[in-house]
Amino acid sequence: MNRTAVPSCDAAKLPRYAEIRRELEHAILSGRWPPGRRVPSEHDLVAWYGCARMTVNKALSELAAAGLIVRHRRAGSFVAVPANDQSILEIHDIEAEARSDGKAYRFELLGRALRKATRADAARLGVKPGAPVLALASVHFVDGAPFAAEDRLINLDAVPRARDIDFTTRTPGGWLLAQIPWSRARHRISAINADAAMARALRIARGAACLVVSRETWQQEVPITQVDLSHSGESHHLVAHFSPAGRRRDGSGKHRQP
Amino acid sequence: MNRTAVPSCDAAKLPRYAEIRRELEHAILSGRWPPGRRVPSEHDLVAWYGCARMTVNKALSELAAAGLIVRHRRAGSFVAVPANDQSILEIHDIEAEARSDGKAYRFELLGRALRKATRADAARLGVKPGAPVLALASVHFVDGAPFAAEDRLINLDAVPRARDIDFTTRTPGGWLLAQIPWSRARHRISAINADAAMARALRIARGAACLVVSRETWQQEVPITQVDLSHSGESHHLVAHFSPAGRRRDGSGKHRQP
DNA sequence: GAGTGGTCTAGACCACTGA
DNA sequence: CAGTGGTCTAGACCACTCA
The missing domain is CATH 3.40.1410.10 (Chorismate lyase-like)
Known part of the structure; x- marks a missing residue:
C-alpha cells in the first residue's frame, strides 16, 4: 500500500526489507536496544511498517543470520548478547x-x-x-x-x-x-x-x-x-573455520560469470 | 501440494528450501556443475520441484549469499568461480x-x-x-x-x-x-x-x-x-575484518536470550 | 520483446513453548 | 491455550538486459 511512504529518515533506494533491517540494526548497534532486550514481534513490525509479514521476516532473518538477534518460537526475538x-x-x-x-x-x-x-x-x-x-x-x-x-x-x-x-x-x-x-x-x-x-x-x-x-x-x-x-x-595458536567465499567483504566483490 | 513428496534421496526433516539448496550445493561441490555452468532458472526449479517460486528463491538466495553461485537479472544464475x-x-x-x-x-x-x-x-x-x-x-x-x-x-x-x-x-x-x-x-x-x-x-x-x-x-x-x-x-601479517557474530560456525552456537 | 531475478503481498498451516 | 517464529503458497509488479 504505502509504496511511497516516507522511510523515516534517509531517502534511500533500499528495498523495504533492507530499510527495516537497517532501522533495527541501528537501534541495536547504537545501544538503544541493549542486549537481551526484546525485539518487536513480526506481527508488531507488520503493523508498524504496514507491509507483509514475509517482508519483516526477511529483515529479521538477516539480523538473526548476522548474529545481532536470536529468535525463538513463542518466546520472541531478542537482541543477542554480544558474542565473546x-x-x-x-x-x-x-x-x-x-x-x-x-x-x-x-x-x-x-x-x-x-x-x-x-x-x-x-x-x-x-x-x-x-x-x-x-x-x-x-x-x-x-x-x-x-x-x-x-x-x-x-x-x-x-x-x-x-x-x-x-x-x-x-x-x-x-x-x-x-x-x-x-x-x-x-x-x-x-x-x-x-x-x-x-x-x-x-x-x-x-x-x-x-x-x-x-x-x-x-x-x-x-x-x-x-x-x-x-x-x-x-x-598458542589461532583457529578459524571457513566456507567458500564466506561473507562478502567490503573490497572483495570479485564475482563474475562468463 | 506435494507435502509428502519423496525428497529424491535422504529422508530428511529438512524444510523444502533447505532440501533444494542441498541438492544444488551437492551438484556444485561435487564438481558435477563446474564453475561457470548455468544453474536452472527459478522457473525451471519451480517446475522441477513443484513448489512456489519463493521457496526456490530462498534456496538460491542462500547459495548466492554463501558465494556458491552468482545471479544476474535476465542473464540467470551461474556456478561461481571458486574464490581465491x-x-x-x-x-x-x-x-x-x-x-x-x-x-x-x-x-x-x-x-x-x-x-x-x-x-x-x-x-x-x-x-x-x-x-x-x-x-x-x-x-x-x-x-x-x-x-x-x-x-x-x-x-x-x-x-x-x-x-x-x-x-x-x-x-x-x-x-x-x-x-x-x-x-x-x-x-x-x-x-x-x-x-x-x-x-x-x-x-x-x-x-x-x-x-x-x-x-x-x-x-x-x-x-x-x-x-x-x-x-x-x-x-608479513594477516588481516581479517569481522562483523559481530559473523557466520555461525559448527561448534560455536553460543546464543542465549534471557 | 521476453526471460530473468528482486521484491512484495495477503493469506495459510505448522511446531514449539510459556502461561 | 494462545502467541511466536518457520515455512510455504500462488499469485503480482518491476528492473534489468540480452537477443
Missing part, C-alpha cells in the same frame, strides 16, 4: 576459555595512563592527535603462567565512562565488550621475536617467537579500542 | 597480491614425494595411514626475495589427477583451487622460531619469528590438502 570478542575468530578467548577448561585465570594491570593521543596513539587507534585516550598495559595469566601480554588504547571520546573504571578488577576487554556493541573489527596477526620487556612479562626467552593479534574495533565507523595481544608462540 | 583461496581470510594471497602490486612472482619446487601416508602424514591430513599422498615442498618468491615456505600434503585418493601434474610450473595451491571446489577449510595460525632449514629457505636468521598458517581443506568432509605456509614474521 575473541571467539569470533575462534581465537582462544583467554578468560572464558580458561574458566571453561576449569583452569585458573588471573589478570594483572601493569600500567594505566590517561593522555592526549600522541602521534603514535592516533595512528594506532585512528583518532586525531590530542584526542583523549586511555592506555592500559596488562598480562593475562592462565593456571599461574603468563598467557598473553595486552597493550590497549581506548578512545575516551567514544567511551567516556572508561575514564573512571577500575581495571585492576575487570579486564578492559571484558568491560568494553559488555558496554559497547561493536559493529566492525579488524585483526592483524603477525609474529615477532620477544623483546626484553615482553620476555619478562610472558616469562619466556628473549627472542622467542610471539604471536601478536592486533585488533581495532569500531562502532559505526567510530574507533573504540585498539589492542595488541601478544602470546607465546609455542603455547 | 587465501583471500578468504584476506590473507595476502602470495601470487595474486604480488602480481596485482606489479611485483615479480616466482615459485620454486624444492621437493616432491609420492608415498603411502606415514603416521605423521595421516595425522596432518586426516587420512588413514597408508593412503596415497603427495608431499610437496616449495618456496614462493616476491621480487626475488623468499616470501613464504610451503609444505603441502595432497590426498591422492581425493585428487588422483595430482599425481601426474608438473608442479614446477604450476603452484599446487593454484592448481588445486582451480580443480577442486572446497567446502570447508580450517586455518591454524601460530608463531615459531625459524629452524635451520626454514632460515635457509626464507633467507632469514635462525631463530627469527615466523608466522605459520596451517590450512586444511575439505570437500564434503573428504580431506583434500593440508599446507603449512611459513612467512618471515617481519615481512
